[in-house]
Amino acid sequence: MSASEEGPYNLRSDGEPGIHGHLGGFRRGPAVFSVYEIPPDRGRYPNGxxxxxxxxxxxxxxxxxxRFTDDPEDKPxxxxxxNNDEWCEWILKLARALIAAPDIG
Structure with a gap:
């Protein structure tokens, strides 16, 4: 793992390293979107x-x-x-495509 992959300038919005759970990304204009998987807390019962x-x-x-979950009953x-931005459907469509086939590499 190089310094460019994990360092103070490659952090998720929640402060975790940008390589943790990274499934891939996509771009629209100047905006770069990154999708991350945050696994459930295995130390709790029931697991979320x-x-x-x-x-x-x-x-x-x-x-x-x-943020959204893999529970089909939950809304993003x-x-x-x-909230209610015109890009929301497009963002979710591409995020779900990355979840189904991560761009790891």
Whole structure:
């Protein structure tokens, strides 16, 4: 693992290293979206669902865009201005495609 993969400038919006759970990313204009898998807490009973984090970076550092779970009953939670944004459906479609076939490499 090189310093460029794990360091103070490659962090998720929640402060974890950007390589932890990274499934891939996509871009629209200046916005770069990264999708992460956050596994359930195995130390608890019952185990919760897997959580997926979508971060966005438009040059000002990673910020949380959305979180959602693998439970089909749960709706995505959009952060701030992303709530009801016209890009939401497009973002979720690409995030779910990465979950189904991660861009690891």
């Amino acid at each position: 669902p897997t959580v997926y984090l979508i971060d966005v970076d438009d040059g000002a550092g990673a910020r949380e865009c959305s 939670i959009w952060n701030g201005a992303w």
